[in-house]
Amino acid sequence: TQLLEQSPQFLSIQEGENLTVYCNSSSVFSSLQWYRQEPGEGPVLLVTVVTGGEVKKLKRLTFQFGDARKDSSLHITAAQPGDTGLYLCAGATNDMRFGAGTRLTVKP
Amino acid sequence: NAGVTQTPKFQVLKTGQSMTLQCAQDMNHNSMYWYRQDPGMGLRLIYYSASEGTTDKGEVPNGYNVSRLNKREFSLRLESAAPSQTSVYFCASSLGWTASGNTIYFGEGSWLTVV
Numbered sequence: 001t002q003l004l005e006q007s008p009q010f011l012s013i014q015e016g017e018n019l020t021v022y023c024n025s026s027s028v029f030s031s032l033q034w035y036r037q038e039p040g041e042g043p044v045l046l047v048t049v050v051t052g053g054e055v056k057k058l059k060r061l062t063f064q065f066g067d068a069r070k071d072s073s074l075h076i077t078a079a080q081p082g083d084t085g086l087y088l089c090a091g092a093t094n095d096m097r098f099g100a101g102t103r104l105t106v107k108p
Numbered sequence: 109n110a111g112v113t114q115t116p117k118f119q120v121l122k123t124g125q126s127m128t129l130q131c132a133q134d135m136n137h138n139s140m141y142w143y144r145q146d147p148g149m150g151l152r153l154i155y156y157s158a159s160e161g162t163t164d165k166g167e168v169p170n171g172y173n174v175s176r177l178n179k180r181e182f183s184l185r186l187e188s189a190a191p192s193q194t195s196v197y198f199c200a201s202s203l204g205w206t207a208s209g210n211t212i213y214f215g216e217g218s219w220l221t222v223v
Contacts, residue, residue: 002150009148031209042112042198042214043151050209088150095166096206098143100150 004099021102023089037086114199114215129184131199140182144195
């Protein structure tokens, strides 16, 4: 059983559409991070959220940390083919635990 | 800008063989990690070194050993490879401990197949 459950597991959309992916847990985290991983490469950090209810924006990406610090969401507005990749959430407890990821494909 | 460098990138082993994955970082980071990534399982922590001179087990340490050779280098050894160890292995580092929200920097991965 994964400590962090990400949904959906796969998502295929057309360029210009909006989407939201979720990261849920029954555990409370001191912080939560989102990473993006492209084929053949290691994950790269997108954002770190620390405070319950916190919202951070990175261009067309909006990240929200749940009030209880157990869950998070990533919303992408007007998706582009360059957004294609594996999106991983990671929660900090005694160490950093990763979810299995959402594999996003944005078709031109 | 090398960052985290790991070798080899690809390796095929026979069951029972041993090998060592090498990792080095040039960012003067204190903490280093070894993760494995399997389909549907995400990244799972094998071993970590919170600081030079210390190593600890992570989530899936069985069948592996590690050595923090110095501040820069952290190696992962498979003493007797098994097919269940077929995976992509990532070395990573961070300035401070990950649970404090520090950014983790990953290498490009090592693809290991055990036949």
